[in-house]
Amino acid sequence: MNAQPAASLFIDGRPVEGEGVVLPVHYPYTGEEIASLREASTGQVARACAAAAAAQPAWAALPPVERGRVLVRAAAIIRARNAELSRLETLDTGKPIQETLVADWESGAAALEFFGGLAAGLTGQMIPLGRDWAYTIREPLGVCAGIGAWNYPSQIACWKTAPALVMGNAMVFKPSEETPLGALKLAGILAEAGLPAGLFSVLQGRGAVGAALVSDPHVAKVSLTGSVPTGRRVYAAAAEGMRHVTMELGGKSPLIVFDDASLEDAVGAAMLANFYSSGQICSNGTRVFLQDGIREAFLDQLAERVRNVKIGDPLDPETQHGPIVSPAQAGRIRAAIAAGEAEGARILCGGPGEGAFIPPTVFTGARDDMTITRDEIFGPVMTTLGFTDEDEVIRRANATGFGLAAGVFTRDLARGHRVVARLEAGTCWINAYNLTPVEMPFGGVKQSGIGRENSAAAIEHYSQLKSVYVGMGGVDAPY
Numbered sequence: 001m002n003a004q005p006a007a008s009l010f011i012d013g014r015p016v017e018g019e020g021v022v023l024p025v026h027y028p029y030t031g032e033e034i035a036s037l038r039e040a041s042t043g044q045v046a047r048a049c050a051a052a053a054a055a056q057p058a059w060a061a062l063p064p065v066e067r068g069r070v071l072v073r074a075a076a077i078i079r080a081r082n083a084e085l086s087r088l089e090t091l092d093t094g095k096p097i098q099e100t101l102v103a104d105w106e107s108g109a110a111a112l113e114f115f116g117g118l119a120a121g122l123t124g125q126m127i128p129l130g131r132d133w134a135y136t137i138r139e140p141l142g143v144c145a146g147i148g149a150w151n152y153p154s155q156i157a158c159w160k161t162a163p164a165l166v167m168g169n170a171m172v173f174k175p176s177e178e179t180p181l182g183a184l185k186l187a188g189i190l191a192e193a194g195l196p197a198g199l200f201s202v203l204q205g206r207g208a209v210g211a212a213l214v215s216d217p218h219v220a221k222v223s224l225t226g227s228v229p230t231g232r233r234v235y236a237a238a239a240e241g242m243r244h245v246t247m248e249l250g251g252k253s254p255l256i257v258f259d260d261a262s263l264e265d266a267v268g269a270a271m272l273a274n275f276y277s278s279g280q281i282c283s284n285g286t287r288v289f290l291q292d293g294i295r296e297a298f299l300d301q302l303a304e305r306v307r308n309v310k311i312g313d314p315l316d317p318e319t320q321h322g323p324i325v326s327p328a329q330a331g332r333i334r335a336a337i338a339a340g341e342a343e344g345a346r347i348l349c350g351g352p353g354e355g356a357f358i359p360p361t362v363f364t365g366a367r368d369d370m371t372i373t374r375d376e377i378f379g380p381v382m383t384t385l386g387f388t389d390e391d392e393v394i395r396r397a398n399a400t401g402f403g404l405a406a407g408v409f410t411r412d413l414a415r416g417h418r419v420v421a422r423l424e425a426g427t428c429w430i431n432a433y434n435l436t437p438v439e440m441p442f443g444g445v446k447q448s449g450i451g452r453e454n455s456a457a458a459i460e461h462y463s464q465l466k467s468v469y470v471g472m473g474g475v476d477a478p479y
């Protein structure tokens with residue numbers, strides 16, 4: 001299979017070959033090399049940021065609806081090409097085609113449509129002050145840097161780029177080195193939709209290229225999706241230049257199932273919350289707390305349904321569970337499974353698997369202090385834990401440095417609201433899990449992040465307010 005793009009990078013409106021070291025791209029299912037890219041050199045990082053800075057003022061000066069129209073046109077192009085783009089996303093990530101067809105570019109298109117449609121509403125405020133008055137102008141930040149993780153490469157690129165561009169910013173985006181292909185497609189689509197040159201560039205490379213981008217003097221804002229350790233490094237580097245940040249980082253989220261929950265819905269949600277995208281989702285509910293009265297029935301049904309998951313070729317439309325993105329990540333997940341067993345937890349179903357595949361794996365008999373309960377695994381590994389009462393489970397659910405997401409299953413809606421009100425998590429679901437519509441803010445608290453993506457809330461993270469005081473009479477000076 002060949003997925004070689006025209007060139008590795010996209011700078012100032014055109015494909016450009018990278019000047020840095022080689023970056024091979026592998027199809028996770030077969031391990032076959034499907035493209036060979038080159039990283040951006042430091043000179044190319046600087047050129048992309050300078051082109052962005054040069055193009056941004058004219059873009060910001062357009063009437064907002066004109067900017068919005070470009071994004072809406074890009075969304076339509078994505079929708080028309082969804083089948084072809086989803087296939088490429090599957091080759092890049094290894095995720096089953098039945099997922100990429102509905103959850104990746106589709107979600108990216110929704111973000112472009114949502115923010116494109118929001119363009120006309122990006123106004124300031126008028127503030128009456130008696131004789132005088134003031135008003136605010138919502139202004140763009142300038143050049144934004146976006147850095148992506150490998151699990152939802154095209155969705156992440158769109159979620160960051162749509163609010164940035166509609167506010168009149170430019171975006172220089174570096175996808176993950178594991179999944180570099182989708183962002184190049186987005187660059188071509190935005191250009192075709194009428195985006196002027198320089199406003200969306202793509203740089204390829206590993207962490208060092210990301211670090212050079214974050215520190216470029218033109219960059220006013222950095223939005224990272226990645227792990228907590230990378231987040232700390234990027235946040236610290238951004239602080240040097242007093243740059244704005246959005247941090248979408250990792251998690252170890254609780255999913256709490258009370259005795260009165262719909263068993264079938266809770267089991268289905270727990271599977272979605274742990275095994276979709278082979279478990280490589282930041283907001284996954286990997287600590288599944290089961291109340292005493294439902295635990296046995298839940299585990300019986302879970303084991304039965306997990307046995308029927310169709311594992312295999314990601315391009316087969318019937319496949320529900322694909323390979324892990326890379327041998328290195330599969331190795332990390334297997335080490336976590338081995339640690340769980342060594343610490344005394346039992347595997348109810350699944351296990352380390354073979355080669356690129358790790359089957360859906362469920363641990364029972366785990367304790368809160370085990371590494372499988374504490375650390376993010378970022379693979380298809382669910383840890384189940386028992387609990388007796390509401391106060392106890394809230395305390396244990398919050399006993400983590402992460403705070404990305406949380407879920408509660410109960411038929412008692414008053415309890416559902418009461419519990420989420422006390423959970424330390426940025427994104428919560430009641431009787432649902434991992435649904436992230438563009439209309440709803442998404443992001444974490446504590447170590448899991450800063451800022452929000454999606455919804456009108458994202459605009460605040462790609463803009464700043466200018467306040468203007470207007471004196472309507474004479475100046476009353478005591479001198």
Ligand SMILES: NC(=O)c1ccc[n+]([C@@H]2O[C@H](COP(=O)([O-])OP(=O)(O)OC[C@H]3O[C@@H](n4cnc5c(N)ncnc54)[C@H](O)[C@@H]3O)[C@@H](O)[C@H]2O)c1
Pocket residue numbers: 147148149150151152174175176177205206207208209210211212214225226227228230231233234247248249250251281282283376378404444449
């Ligand atoms: N909260 C969210 O929205 C969200 C979404 C997806 C993934 N994630 C998290 O991402 C992690 C998995 O993704 P990953 O393994 O690609 O993460 P990672 O932290 O290893 O890498 C993320 C990105 O940062 C870049 N990078 C690494 N070092 C850098 C540096 N010093 N300066 C600038 N850039 C640097 C990488 O090249 C990559 O593009 C998990 O922890 C997961 O929870 C979070």
